[in-house]
Amino acid sequence: MNTAVTGFSKLSKDAKIDWIANEYFANPAEAVAIIKQYWNSDIRLQQLHDEFIENTITNFYLPMGIAPNFLINDQYYSVPMVIEESSVVAAAAKSAKFWSTRGGFKATVLNTEKIGQVHFLFKGEAGKLQKFFELKKDSLIASTESITKNMQKRGGGILSVELRDKTSELENYYQLHVTFETKDSMGANFINSCLEQLAKSLKEEALHYNEFSPIEKDITVVMSILSNFVPNCIVRAEVSCTIEELAEKKIENPQEFAEKFVQAVRIAEIEPYRAVTHNKGIMNGVDSVVLATGNDFRAVEAGVHAYASRNGNYSSLSHAKIENDIFTFWMEIPLALGTVGGLTSLHPLVKMALEILGKPSAQELMQVVAVTGLAQNFAALRSLTTTGIQEGHMKMHLNNILNQYEATADERKAIAKHFENHTVSHASVVELIEYLRK
Structure with a gap:
């Protein structure tokens, strides 16, 4: 027991x-x-x-693969991907090759603003608090100088501090809403250090503010923490070509394919049950590169899905259209990433992944990650609207099943031959293995 x-x-x-x-x-x-x-x-x-975490007993391995031939802003990349799901890397590589002969991917960083908040309670008049804030705002920011000076040398630091009144939603609740530029670092530790100093200074300034009553001087800081929702840290990735250029072996009627593709995206825009799976496919690409480069995929996931719900309904992150016989497929997503600090300078494979990508800046990494997500989404939608998702996925999954049942070389050869013309399923593979072993 x-x-x-x-x-x-x-x-x-x-x-x-x-x-x-x-x-x-x-x-x-x-x-x-x-x-x-x-x-x-x-x-x-x-x-x-x-020493990366506590109570370590061993290492948990995930495969690290490479998806080559990504043409992004006229530059070729081989993209490192860490993921356990079969067919993801193959799908990304296939999309990369497809679009490399059709002008490649275009990516643009629209903004890099990050957010942190000091959450506090104030039992007094909102007008008096606003006046206090306006008088003390500069001194609050100045109190973080020792923390921000190195970041400021790199062109970053605190961009703005705003007092937000949230008392209509929660009694006595206010925020210091702070925006940051952290350049090539993800910036979590920097942001949190700044916020804690702002909180400390807020309490001290309030204690010595003569216009506050004793109860108003006693500001209660509940917590000071960065936000992983970064709707102003956005990157756009897109591809486009003429309808005719979409033609390939499995796309014999490019006009029909493009129209069906656009409809599939529109369904994901209006139907949350579809949108969740649709966006999960995007995150297959995003998360795998985020992991490979030592970034926080949980933070990215949380922020991206919050962004997908920003209009009140969960919706597709990607969009598609046909205009003047031009097919365009694009998305904009929030990505707070770093290429310095954290595991980027510690984990040997993370350092190698960044080397493979050409030692990118944080903005360049944002572009690569977004493009990989878009490529993954294109591959999934191309399969869904042509042959179906399971054909390619189950063929990739076949190898995992054979490993599970320790198939011999002769068995693998016979099974591969059989499934050239039959649909792969776990049950059918197991049945064939048992038949061969009788």
């Missing part, structure tokens, strides 16, 4: 593993062996990974 444990974080790594193995597995020795087989043989490298 499983039991609670005290002082787990204080145990040595081996002791942690032994407790896990003995507590949860019928064969503890086998469990320990599985855990340790993923350790890196380079002790220094393993120690580096151990």
Whole structure:
């Protein structure tokens, strides 16, 4: 029976593993062996990974692949992607190749503004608080000088500080809404440090403000934290070509394909059940590059999906149109990314991924990530509106099934031959394996 444990974080790594193995597995020795087989043989490298998080017992591997031939703003990129889902990298590479002969992708960073907030309670007159803020705003910003001076040298820092009255939604609730430019860093630590200093200065200034009553002087700071919703940190990615140029092996009637494609996107614009899956496909591309480059894919996911709901209904991130016989497919998404700081200077494969991308600036990385998401979406919609999504996906998934059942070389050859003309499904593959083994 499983039991609670005290002082787990204080145990040595081996002791942690032994407790896990003995507590949860019928064969503890086998469990320990599985855990340790993923350790890196380079002790220094393993120690580096151990210190990324707390209570580390091993490394969890995900495949890192390359999608070549991405022509973005007339420059070719080979895009590193970290993801476990079969067919994603292949789909991205196929889209990249398709559009490389049709002018490539165009990407533009529209804005790079990031946001943080000091959430606080003030029990007094809103007008008095507004007057206080206007008088003390400059000194509040000045109090962060020691934190912002290096960022300012790089052209970043605090862009604006605004007092927001939210008392109609929550009693006594106000915000300092702060915007930032963090240049090539994602900036989370920088932003949070600035916010905490602003909060501290806000409380101190209020205590010494003579026009406040005793109760008004006692400002309660609830929390100071950045926002992962960055609707003004936007990148646009798009592709376009004439209808005729869409023709290829699986697109014999380009006009019909383009019209059906546009309808598929419009369905995702109005139907949330479809939009969620539609946008998930975009994030297959986005997240894989975000992971490969050591950025925070959870923050990106949260911000992107909030952006997809910004008009009150969850909707498609991408859009398509046909005008004057020109097919255009595009999207605008918020991406707060960094190419310095965090794992970018620590994780060897992250450094390698950034090297492969040509050591991009944060804005260049935003463009690559957005384009990869758009390419992924194009590949999915092309499959959905032509052969169907499962044909390519299940062929890629076939290899995973064969690995699961430890198929021999002869079995793999026979199975691959069979499914050249048959639909792949998990059940049909297993049935064929069992037949071959009789």
